[in-house]
Amino acid sequence: MSQLNDISLVAQVVVFKNTRAFDELVKKYQSPIRRFFLNLTCGDNELSDDLAQDTFIKAYTSIASFKNLSSFSTWLYRIAYNVFYDYIRSRKDTIGLESKEVDSTFKTEQENVGQKIDIYQSLKKLKDIERTCITLFYMEDVSIEKITEIMGCPAGTIKSHLSRGKEKLATYLKQNGYDGYK
Secondary structure, three states: OHHHHHHHHHHHHHHHOOHHHHHHHHHHHHHHHHHHHHHHOOOOHHHHHHHHHHHHHHHHHOHHHOOOOOOHHHHHHHHHHHHHHHHHHHHHOOOOOOOHHHHHHHHHHOOOOOHHHHHHHHHHOOOHHHHHHHHHHHHOOOOHHHHHHHHOOOHHHHHHHHHHHHHHHHHHHHHOOOOOOO
């Protein structure tokens, strides 16, 4: 039913240029997309907001290209994934995501302490693609099949990134006093 409602809203935006229908889509997906970026950026609220805004702008400007070959949410996550990697590519010219300067920025901007910091610190230990897979699968509860559509990788590759990422997270968390993680 939710998929039908999304398709109906998309049709209203495309056919009638109904911005209220697009507002409904934004309301529905704003929190999940922002949370996705919050995990990918290891807790940077402002950057997450900016990336989410870019995602919805791109979705609006290209909504006519939505062909309903996958769910609207999968299509939207694919845009979000591309927005994030465009951002990463643009940042590699100046400083990498894992640089000490960015790490210190994340530490000073962090509003919550304790476990949340530890989770974000452990996510920083992952490669970008591993972090994306872990975030989508474990934090956003997206299926392997949908992740393959979002990231354009075979299911076996996604499973490998999940396995390696999970192992790296477990190792980091064990080294930092969290027993029983695997």
